[in-house]
Amino acid sequence: MEDTDLTPKRAAVLVASESVADAELVGKLLQDEFHNVRLSTKPDFAVEDFEAHRPSVLVLAFDTLEAAQRYYIGLYRLSTVVHETRHRVVVLCNKHDVWTVYDLCSKGHFDDYVLFWPATNDAPRIRMSVHQALRIMTVKAEAGDVAPRAAPAGVSAPPAPRPARVEAQTDTVVLGATLADAQAAKSAAQARQSTSGQAEAASQPLAVLIVEDDEFQQKLIGRLMNGLGIEILFAGTGAEAIERMWERKPDLVLMDVGLPDTNGVEATRKIKSIAQFGHVPILMVTGHSERNIVVESLKAGAADFLVKPFDKNTLHEKLRQFMPALAAS
Template sequence: MSSRSIIFVASDSEVIADTVIEQLETEFTTVQRCVHYQAVAIAQMFLRSEADVILLAYQSLDSTIHLRKTLIEVCHKQRATPFHTVTLCNKASVEQAYQLSKQRFFYDYVVFWPLSYDPYRLIMSVHQALDDLGYNADIQQQRYELETKKYSIKAITQLVEQMLAEQKTKKSELNNLIESALKKLNQAVLTQQKVAAHNPLVAMVIDDDEFQCLLLKKMLENEGYIVHQATTGMDALEQLNQVHPDIILLDVFMPDMSGIETLRQLKNEPTLEAIPVIMVSGHHEKEVVLDCIMLGAVNYLVKPIDKETLRAHLPFRL
């Protein structure tokens, strides 16, 4: 990590963003900015920036907390590498910012309002965040993967609890559901993207609808993937003896072997179980979604799927 690292500044004020960036640019060559009120939009821009540190320069700490929670939700689904979050705060909210940093919700906080007499404190905090990511790379990666697993467990638990509340799942089945979820979460986490020039990304689309197959194939090819197609589960399993894709898009409802059964066989095969599988369907019944998640699918997308939705859920980006 060095001054060449990417720093991302998010704020709700053009003036504050300009002030912060003016300080950072004295030592960092690549500083990107986003002045926006929508947390999800900011999180998506941060993902595309591939920045190492995000600095939250919001006038309200409540806004900052909301954005940080959105970053956790979005990044643990779509980003494989850790990053650090530094927040600005005022004197009135410094104790809360300190407690949140102590709990590792933020990496660090900087009192910025009224403007600090120490203009180097902000720069020093960013340097420390970058150094920590660099010197403790293995530890930070393990911590990030653990947080990702915790987030996945939380999402699965919420879905199970919702179904229990609707009396669609018996309590006696809960242990089996959790056991299946943990099996999925204990699979190796894919932490590095391939270098496209030397290791082109490979995808497989499994769908009995030829039009849908071609549509997904075209969108994946536009993202730089080499795409293999299969119209049945059996055909896909045979192809997977020779092809080892980086991602599989699998239709839920197919005539000869359902997508759920195909997924079950994939996850029971040691050489295939680590491949991320995204389920696609024209339906979204909760029982079907839950079955797919429990069997190890990384996501469930409802047709029709546009290119932006697909791109946002791909685990690998070129």
């Protein structure tokens, strides 16, 4: 086995994610200190990216812990070299998954985790985690321990060599499988996703998050939605709004312009910067309609406005406009 350079300037680091923006964010945080960082953002080429880069440190920057697990188990099931590649795995998680990922790390499924989503309050922590991974690998190598890491639970023997990748004219083949396998897998996945989405939509009511620090206004807007069968969520600050969205992703947000910890424009900008919430429409609620507020809100990603005072009919019209499922009911 070749000696692997584990110095920060040469050690291979691979950042894997389904989001180009997330991968680029993590990559930028690392590139100042680690000069051999690569990004892997196309699921179709996950195995090829790993095998081409042979990372000493693999950073999993996925939206959910489940996605990170699927990716990593998929590598072991499909790659012919991951079993023999010495590497350590750092997974980025949100606060709701901390204990779960801690348990996975303690069992050896991953090596370390960083509480990273939705806010990078301790951005240097990810750099330190990579430094620590390289130090541990260096100490082990000096002690003569150059064995590759064990496969995740549920994965045993290395896979047989994959057939040559068949290039499709319009769709990339999934993880090096043959074209027929890829098309079959794609169709099955779409069917499962459609069924799962329909089941989830049927089991959960539509949800609207009201971001308003005035309790009277919260109750007033909530009463105006009575009879629509909507689950109503409340947040009194911008920070609380993001927390509530992680707990239960709403179908629409009513955002007050004035909040105690920030303003509604900045809160909207932060929400829209999170990939999982980018498609959720945000309606700004304001007592005035100055041009600068309108312009800045639209730039931040707001979909529309509600100017106080508004009545029940106006609110219902806006809700139906931005929640098609409500309009169809």
